[in-house]
Amino acid sequence: MSKTVIPQSYHAVLSVLETEKAIQFIKNTFTANLEQALQLTRVSAPLFLEASTGLNDDLNNVERPVSFDIKETGKEAQVVHSLAKWKRYALYAYHFKPGYGLWTDMNAIRRDEELDNLHSIYVDQWDWEAIIPEGRREVSFLKETVQKIVDCICDTAEKLHQLYPMIPASLPSRAVSYVTTQELEELYPTQPPKERESLYVKEHPTAFIMQIGDKLKSGSRHDGRAPDYDDWKLNGDLVFWNEVLGCAFEVSSMGIRVDAAAMDEQLKKAGCDYRREFPFHQQVLDGTLPLTIGGGIGQSRLSMLLLAKAHIGEVQASLWDEQTKAACKKAGVQLL
Template sequence: MALVIPKDYSPRLSVRETQEAIKYIRDTFQKEFGKEMNLSRISAPLFVEKSSGLNDNLNGVERPVSFDVPWKKDEVVEVVQSLAKWKRIALQRYNFQIGEGLYTNMNAIRRDEELDNLHSCYVDQWDWERVIGKDERTEEVLQNTVRDIFRIIKHMEHEVWYKYPDAVKKLPEEIYFIDSEELLKRYPNLSPKERENAITKEHGCVFIQRIGDKLSNGEPHDGRAPDYDDWSLNGDILFWFETLNCALEISSMGIRVDEKALERQLKLSHNEDRAKLPYHKMLLEGKLPQTIGGGIGQSRLCMLLLDRAHVGEVQASIWPEDMRKLCEENNIFLL
């Protein structure tokens, strides 16, 4: 996605008012989210040891930022790309029970991100994870959890409207569910991103299920690491975003792999060697709880609710100078 400059764009809030609105959204959402989802706030690491196998390798091509430490010169430490696996370990270590969960602020650096209106080198999201029973590893549980998250986001629209009525974006009344294979059959001549745009524009908000496994055309809808989400029980929450004329992904989430799903997905992705890593060994030996979890983009949510044209309006990061100049010329003020 190249940089998009909306015609006659007006942010409706000053930079300082925007900063106040960002704080209000973040403070209010995490409080409501934790309460409604039965999640406790915990602290999380900024980096992990590479040898632990805890870092998320995303689509498998992104290079994590890494460094060494003086007390263990043969160890590489990596800045987290997400906390998908770390959270599951934390639930076990802190003795969370079925129905209980955690959330945390996750900050990451994505050095290979292609910068545009939606993508930054800096990632900030609420990472969350909740313990479930083995009998809850179902599509019904997944969809009901998605509906809960949509309801909380929808409630945030009303909360923001009370304080910033001229700035808030109107959200759809419900979320539409569709499987990635059904989406392919509906739009066989479109690319995955074009399919996402088409279905999200039609329904306003969608949850696209089953991401990571190959579809009938021999390609996955999108890449997913093989060792956290169960590819048959995951998906993305997308909102239609008129300002940029595209689908805006707010959350990637899913029911996590059990022993069988992990073995299958490691084999399909040719990553069987990961089974020797500490995290993967614990999972294969049945020492970790069954969980559901995901991430919700903090800056993305602020973009959505405040109807902003660039993620740099709601987070402080670095941008090419020509992008900064072009944005400033068009009333887009990057922090």
């Protein structure tokens, strides 16, 4: 069910046309920073994949992909949820070397997404993936990569505020606080996961919440994560404190990807052993694919954060229910 809440004191400081220009500035600046920081090359990416390959991202293993049959081949295609697995295969197929990687513009349809200030059925993100240097499949390398991405975001924010000084100056902090989901449970045992995040991130405005997907000591999960791309011990979400909405605000999900041992363990835990028959999974289990790190960085999410917007519909064109449109109209929020 949709839920849109616009803060009473909120008003957009940029017009629609100014917002569109600012979005383009953010995209150009951030991707240039990211390319240099992580040694990435932009590549073309698919909008849909054959269902039989197992390459589509299953997210929390409950979302339904948008699918259609291809008249010429008779096969089923699925609109991507993300490119988490495709990117790893592409690094192998394109003969990338350790320490280098790729990025691409990913567009997706998530038909089962609940609609609110932060979510829509349209997803746009920068998907990136890189081959891990020899001997660096470890948490320290994950944290180094997180810091590089945070620095890219902060550099972009600083340049944006030079160009648009009228935007409220609530720049993201470069100081990243690292916390595991188990530590969050122990800090806030009576609170649900999302509330734990908000309580923590309010005190630590740039945070990387680690180890998402496995069960906690309580027997519950902090959040769902597909078993066949991230290593649940070496992943996390990059979250900032959003001053406009007064909440924790996820910008990126990322992590070191499963090796053969992690995939074997996680497929068993998730009850997904049938996936072992997919070509992608076989190539991970037999060591054909390289060891990689990667993630997705929300384009609309980052624009929304840096432009101090209250609703994601102010920075992306999507479809909205009548309740959302009415709430935004009442608050004077113009949806693209």
